Amino acid sequence: MHTPSASQLRKAQAFRDRHYQGDGFIIPNPWDAGSARLLAQTGFEALATTSAGLAFAQGLPDGAVPRDRVLAHLSDIAEATDLPVNADLENGYGDAPEAAAEAIRLAAQAGAVGGSIEDSTGRADQPVYDIGFAAERVRAAAEAARALPIPFMLTARAENFxxxxxxxxxxxxxxxxxQEAGADVLFAPGLRNAQDIATVVRSVDRPVNVLAGFGGMVLNAQDLFALGVRRVSVGGGLARAAWGAVQRAALEMRARGSFSYLDDAASGAELNAMFRPHAAPRP
Structure with a gap:
């Protein structure tokens, strides 16, 4: 059985408590250790991995990174800061409920204190699992989470939208x-308007996570918190913003031979200061 460190225990309890105390919170999604360190130093309270951000950094489409590489990446993120980390575990890397349960156990071993399991199959002929089977998968993941020696927060994702x-x-x-199967947090990525989000929040009695900025959503964090949302994530949004900046810079250099993109670049001195050993997380 996984033996957690004192740090992981502390992070797990803080992460669970944060879902029920105070206002809602933003949980941004770094795609590597450096972006995790930057977000931690900006003052966020928790981080979440992103399957899309990881895949793009590997030169792959979302969903194409194998489980072992995902877990190694998760370990890198968890070790990069002193913040709680929630793991994007996609569909658990297998159809069977046992695969979802194993993904939860392995995520905890990698240092995560929460993780999400989605009901998307990745197959065009049946894009989401039958609701009954999907609930079985969540139940297996919840049982695995409850058996851990930390209060691991299980998020169940409904991928329809x-x-x-x-x-x-x-x-x-x-x-x-x-919810009935044991999920701690509920998440339906792709919801865009206030009416749908408010209806979802009223229909369940667990904390709800909303994906910000997807598909033209214009609601900000305070709007979402006012609707009763407890947690706001951005998925691959930060990674895509970074890729967009690189793409624009590349097009500028190729088309005009100019370098004005550097006007918005972080300075080397700032980044060196951020990543010096004195800025490392506490042991």
Whole structure:
């Protein structure tokens, strides 16, 4: 059995408590150790990995990174700062409920104090699992989480809106089934408008996570907190913003031979100061 460090125990309890105390919070998504350190020094209270951000950094599409590499990346993020880390575990890297359970156990071993399991299959012919089977997968993940020696926060994701199936009734039914199966946090990425989000929040009794900025959403964090949302993440948004900056810089150099993109670049002195050993997390 995984034996947690005192640091992981402390992070796990702080992460659980934060979902129920005070106002809602933003949990940004770094894609490597450096971005994790930057976000930690900016003052955020917790971090979450992003499957998309990791995949893009590997030159791969989202969902194409194998489990072992995902876990190594998770360990790097967890060790980079003294903040709690929630793991994006996609669909658990297998259809069977046992695969979802194993993903939770391995994520905790890698240093995570929370993790998400989604109901997306990755197959065009059946993009989401049948609701009953999806709930079985969440139940297995919840049982694995409860067996851990830390208060691990399990997030269950209903992917309908994220994959273009804008069925609010089915999404709510799924979230309610996942709640009954033992999920600690509920998440339906792809929700865009205040009415749908408020309806979801009213329909469940667990903390709700919302993905900000997806598909033209204009609601800010305070708007979402006012609707009852407890946690706001950005998924691959930060990584895509960084890639967008590199893309614009590359096009500028190629088309005009100019370098004005450097006007918005962080200075080497700032980055060196941020990453010096004295800025490392406490042991």
């Amino acid at each position: 994220f994959i273009g199936r804008n069925d609010l009734a089915d999404t709510i039914a799924r979230l309610q089934a996942y």
